[in-house]
Amino acid sequence: MEDIQQRVTAIGLTPKQTNGMQYRHVGRSGLIASAIGVGCFAFGGYVDQATTCAVVDQALDLGINYFDTANSYGIGKSEEALGTALQGGKRQQALIATKFGNRTGDGPNDIGASRMATIRACEDSLRRLQTDYIDLYQLHWPDHATPIEETLRALDDLVTAGKVRYIGASNMFAWELCEAHFTAEKYGLGKFISAQDHYSLLYRDIEKRFEPFCVKYGIGMTHYFPLAAGMLTGVHQRGAIVAGSRQDRNPNTAAWQSDRNWDVTEKLQAFAQQRGWTLAQMALAWLLSRPATFTVIAGADKPQHLVDNVKALEIRFTQQDLVEIDRITLVDEDRSVAPPYRTLRPEKVHEFEAMQLARAGAPSRAAH
Structure with a gap:
C-alpha cells in the first residue's frame, strides 16, 4: 500500500518499474500483452500444481501477464491448474488467453465452433479457470462444418455478455482468416484481433502469405512451438535428447529430428554463441522482431525458464x-x-x- 501511495499524483499513478518487460498492443486493438508469454500446455500434467503456482508467480514478478492455455490441454486440466494458480488476488494481473474448438468429450457437440459448442465451451472454461471473464478467447482450429458467421455471432454475444473481452483465431489459412475478417466487417460483428500459428526459425512458410495479411489488416500474431518443441533450446544435441526432459518423454519428439532441422539448428547454435546469446533467447528475440508479433509463448516447466526467456528482450x-x-x-x-x-x-x-x-x-x- 505504501508503494502505491508514493506513486499517486493528480492524474493517477506514476508507472511502476517493470523489470525490463516490454508490452505490445495485440494487433490494432487496445489490449496490451507482455512481449514474453507463458505457454500453459504442460500445466496440470507434466507440470504439477505446486510448480505451476511457482511458474505463475515468477511470471507475474517479471511483469509477464500473458498466459496461453486451451480447454483441450489435458482436457481441462491446464485451465484448472492456471485458475488455481491465479487465486489470491492475482487474476487482475493476468491476461488469460484460452481456446476452444478441439474435441473435449464424446458428445456430438463437444467439438467444433457451432453456436452451441462455442457457448458451452466458454462456460466450462470460465468454471475451470475460476473467473467470470476471459481476456482473449481463441478459435483453436477452423470448423469447416460450421459457417464462420455462426461462430462469430456466438463470440460476439459472449463479448456483449461480458464473458469474453476479445476474440482471436488459431491455425487458420490466410484465406480463412480473410473470410472471417470481412464477414465480421459485413455484419458488424467483433473481429479477430489475433492469430496464433506455428512459426519458428525452423518453419518460416507463414511469412509467404499469412504474415503479410496480418500486417495489412492489423491482426496481432503469436506463435506456438517457437522453440520447435525443444530443438531450438540449445539443450539437446543430434542423437542425444536430454534424459528425463519433456522432449525425452514426448512420443512426438522424433518427428522433429530431421537431418535438415539439425543442420540448421547447429548453424544457428554456432551463430548465437559467437554473439554471446543462447540459442533459445535468440530464437525468441527473432520472432519478436517480426512486424506483426505481439508476444511469444514458450512453455515453462520451471520458474528459471521464464528468467532465461525474458533475457531475449535484451537482444538487438x-x-x-x-x-x-x-x-x-x-x-x-x-x-x-x-x-x-x-x-x-x-x-x-x-x-x-x-x-x-x-x-x-x-x-x-x-x-x-
Missing part, C-alpha cells in the same frame, strides 16, 4: 545479423511462385526478405 539484431539468419534458415527453395518470376518479379519471392532489402539498401522492417 543488426541488418547483417538478420541477413545471416536468413542464409542459415531459408535453405529450401520458395516454390510459391513460378521460376521465371524469381528474376522478372523479385518482389513476389518471399524468402530472404532481409537479404533482398539489404541488397536494395532499404531498412528491414524486422530491425525495428
